Amino acid sequence: MSAVVEATDLEKRYGETVALSGASLAVDAGEVFGLIGPNGAGKTTLVRALTGTTEPDSGAARVLGEAPTAIDRDRLGVLPQAFSPPDRLSARELLAYYAGLYDDPRDPDAVLADVGLADDGDTWYEDLSGGQQRRVCVGSALVNDPDVLFLDEPTTGIDPAGRRTVWRLIEDLAAGGTTVLLTTHDMAEAERLADRVGLLTDGSLVAQGTPDALVAEHGGSSRLTVETAADLEAFDDLEHPVERVERGRRGTPDGAVVVREIEPAEIAAVVDSLEARDIEYTGLSWAEPDLEDVYLALADRTELERTDRVGGSDGGDESADDLAQAGETA
Template identity: 40%
Template sequence: MQTEVAIAVRGLRRSYGGTVAVDGIDLDVARGEVFALLGPNGAGKTTTVEILEGYRRRDAGDVRVLGVDPAAATADWRARVGIVLQGTGEFEELTVREVVQHFAGFYPDGDDPDKVIERVGLTGKARSRTHALSGGQKRRLDVALGIVGRPELLFLDEPTTGFDPAARQEFWELIRDLAAAGTTIVLTTHYLDEAEALADRVGVIAAGTLVEVAPPSRLGDREAAPATVSWRTAEGGSEQTTSTTPTALVAELAERFGGEVPGLTVTRPTLEDVYLRMIGHR
């Protein structure tokens, strides 16, 4: 396997009784990439990620994560992988620093707890007991526990579920900082705006099949899709049309109105539009 590939999957299959959960998935994730895996509940997303994490066996296929088959993972391999679940656990009576220090001891080269706490923006809460943290702060603690082992690869499962808009934006900045430092990140989320904001590429799973993998802006040929152009008419009404050449249409409208086009909007299909079409076809 090439060193620039963090995850390489070929022909991955997994069934539960007579139900096929994952049906022949092929996937590569590059080192340093932020990759978002999208799919409805029951599509095979969780099974796929758990196989990559080494927590679930596969029926068939070849899987290499950081060059190792996760089904035969050693403690050394696990130390190179960070996992942030939807909830890491409860440590009500321990302080933030005590929890991070405790987890750092699980790794042969654990990071400095105070540096990790600073990195996730919890320095001001280092001496606070975890039961006193807000939901967003607890999520930051989850990430601290996921990165305290200095992982090369980090799995994030629905990282901002239940966050308010401000907390989500702060968390996104943390993920961007981790990616900028070279950490490979695999993200599962139901928030399409989150995938678009963070991911270099997204993959859509439906009915156990990987439908498409592409950068968010190009998924489902979004860039080439007809745009909807709308504007206000001289009589005060509204008009809209679809066009494969929206720039030319806007120029024509500008000439017609003698400059600014009132109420002008130009929109292409959103990532959500494309995603819903993809999973609807399955």
Template identity: 55%
Template structure:
């Protein structure tokens, strides 16, 4: 289906604009999307759009509404608001143009990986070669094993294969690498990159922030059914990730006097106003650039801080996630019921 490669730049000109320029019509769009299950509000006025050839990431805590939004965009659940896929309501889109890997997918267990890909490919008038698809997901050597005998990671790779066998123009991947080992993850990442380079639009949800940061052109962070931040990953990190930090692991907890002494030493040596704080492992100095690590270490020595190890960390998308959602974020719903669970029960 994808005959023309579409250039997908890493930075969109603005939220909602296509990577190649603002003139192109979005492949996926939603305006004021709302969905409730009784008293549980799953989606609360979500608006977004995804450009052709873009890898778009949707992140957020469990229960934030991610799976509900994917189901609404693929026409498997009804939602209020204006939803469009290829300019049409989701349920009017030709299924052959869509690939979908849901978070939970249980194909027939007594078929082999090859038979499963053959079966799903047979649902379409034109499908990719089964052997090539199995090779793409790293399942060529295990293609004749029954699905029920495969490891969790092998099962997930086989499921990815069934989602791409029709060579979709738009591919929804809901947690595609859950349970997959590093080599398998790498194979899936390469596949996503090749598909996007060939013009496929990819809508990805994942809890693996390194995966999202590597693969996506833009990201939307969903919390309580609302988009609380969106943009290119590097832009989100710059705006919300905080400063780089130097962590010192110490045998004893630092006193307030030690913290102030370190802060004074960093201030004197770096000429900046530092943030020094105690952690469970020791001390953390925020705002230390790579070239200033030595000065920060001198400040620790000057304050008499004996440390067992040092680690320097740049802010990442994970820091953005934790800052905007909260590390101890609680799922919504009565008695901790998640939106994803309510979504499943609502559609039965």
């Protein structure tokens, strides 16, 4: 089966700034491909190269077997990261406007229902909440019933219930054969929606695979977090690696103790050990590795290096994506 979306060794520079550095991927028909990575990694530039709004310096991009600029636009749906439709149109009028750009569009009211705004069609865009506005924007990418859908951070600013509405919609579209490439900073979103995930850092895809495969390879071990001020020596009798968390992440308090490579059945032994030593603790939590652990393992080092550069700027690739978003090089 030939890929529906293909990028081969894409390179893109904006002056001295490298946006893409040999990025390659392939997405099959009906597949949802999630693109993750730090701010400024080149995700928006890659999406623009694949949709024909940015011309790469070298390499090749193909969608539906053609160059992005040669595709029948009725077959393509695109939601940019930054999208500001006219404020003084209602949600229904906006979707009707975008529907009018295509030969065989969907009914705007049906699209409103799909994005959970069936009761808000007459509300001016400027009077909608930020999350509702974003859902209208998602709808604008669907009015032509595209075969291939590009979504650049589709659920930014949408509340949890609305986010799940959009997730179900994307799942239904993929089940119906639509090919979807989406970018996101929400690891739960990527883990739920994506058949495969690609991690982009510094303009290159450094890892690709199913969420489960990436977690198995890069996610590390299960862990028990113990919120305690006790010294690490208090855990010396445990047959598990133990470390102090100096910089808390994902809700883990600074200074907590993490016991690695531990299964749920072994937690009682840790508790018994703490109580036998009269060690006080304020909380226990056990977790298996997930896609966020993969992201942190592969991208966090790059992010730290970027912020530690001279002048404290992480601007290299972020500036590149800002230029791409502004359409500096079409």
